[in-house]
Amino acid sequence: MSHEPSSVTLERIDANRWRIPRSGGMRVDGLIFADDTLIAEIRDDPCLEQVRNVAHLPGIVGASLAMPDIHWGYGFPIGGVAAMDGVDGVISPGGVGYDIN
C-alpha cells in the first residue's frame, strides 16, 4: 500500500485546474480539477499519488484526470477518469471499483 506522505509536484494551470507534470515512468500528465478550497483538502492526501500512478498505465490517452471530489480508492482514486486506447490500452478492475455501475 502506498500511503507515504505525498511528494507529488503540483503546478497551477488556472483557478480550477492543476497539473502533475509528466516525469519518470508517467506516460501523460495528471490533471486535477479543484479550486483553492478543495486543493487544500486534497494536497496531502495519498489520492494525488494515485493520479500520478494511473498516468503510468500502458495506452493512457490525454491525461490521468481527477474530479474535484477525488479521494483515495483501491488503486485508482475515486473521482478519477482514465481513457485508454481501445486497441493497445489496458483495462483495470481498480479503475472501475467494487461497486460496479
Place this chain on the structure above:
Amino acid sequence: MYRNVPTGVGSHRRDLTLSAMALRRVLEHGARWAVQEGFGRREDLDVVEEGGCLPGADPDRVSDRACERGHTQLGTLGSGNHFAELQYVAEVYDARVAAAFGLFKDQVTIMIHSGSRGLGHQVCQEHLREMVDASRRHGIELPDRQLCCAPIRSPEGRAYLAAMAAAANFAFANRQVMGHWVRESVASALGVAPDRTGITVVYDVCHNIAKFETFTVKGRTRELCVHRKGATRAYPPGHPQTPAAYREVGQPVLIPGDMGRYSYVLVGTERALGETFGSACHGAGRRMSRSQAKRSARGRSLLDEMHARGVEVMAAGMATVAEEMPEAYKDVADVVRVVDAAGLARRVAQLRPIGVIKG
C-alpha cells in the same frame, strides 16, 4: 417507500424471486429485462445511459459465487453510500434546461443511488486476483500493484470486460426494479393508479464503469476505453449518445450530495468532451473515513439532528447513518462550483432532501 424498497443484505419481497435462467437474462439484458417483466415503462429506457444495457455482457464469466450473491439482491438498495431520497427542487439555475428535463421549482423528486450489490463486488474481487498475475504475464510494470490490469484484447482483459458488463446490467435492472416500486409506493400513498403518479425518469447514469466510447483526439477519431470511477458521463447537446429528448440541451448529470444538505442536477458540455472525455464528478467525496465518522457520531442522536434540519431518515442500521452523516462529506456545492467554473458541466437545479432511506 421504506416498506416497498428492501434496503438490507437480502430482499424480503416474495414477489421477485429469480431462477438461474432469469438471472442470466438480467445479466444479458439489464434494465430491458426489468421493463419486459413489467417493472416500469418502455420509455424509461430512453433516458438510461446505454439504454440500460451494456453490450458484450457474458453471464458465463460471472462466477457461481457472484450469482449466488446476486440471486436475492435484485431490487435492493444495499448499505454504505447507497440511498433513496425524497427531495424537492429548491433552486433552478437554468430555466430552459430545467424545463427540458421536466424540472421546476418546488417539484418533488426522488433520487436512487445503488449499483450491482454483492454480485458486482464479487466480480471485482475475483478479477483483481487474476489481474495481478495477468499484469506480470503481460510484462506490465506497475507503480502500485493495486493498478493490476491486462491488455484490453487479452483473454484476461476480455473476461473482465464481459463480467463487468454483466454486473453493470444487474445494476441497471436493480435500479429499474426499485424505481418501479417507488412509483407503486407513491401511487398507494396518493391513492391513485400506479400509471397516474406523473413520475417520469429524468436520467439514470453509471458512475463506476469502463466503457468503449468514440472521441476526437488531436483531430483523429479514436475508440477509447474510458474508466470512470466515482465519475459520471456528461455529454453535450447534439451528441448522438445524448438521449433524443435532451439532444438540444445536453445530457443530465446527477450529482448527489450528503443526506443533510443538497444534491445537484447539471448538464453536459462540449468542453467536457474535449477535456475529460465527456466526464464530470459524481458526488461530494468523503472527508472523513467511515471509522472517523462513527467516532464523531458517538453519543449523538443523528436521527434527531436530521429531523431538526427538516430531513426524516429511515435506516436499516444506525452504523450506516453514522458513517454517512453530512459532515463526513465535503460540501457538494464546492465540488459543483468547480465543475461549473471549469466548464465541464453547468448547474441546472439544486435538490434538497426531505426524506432519506439508508440500508
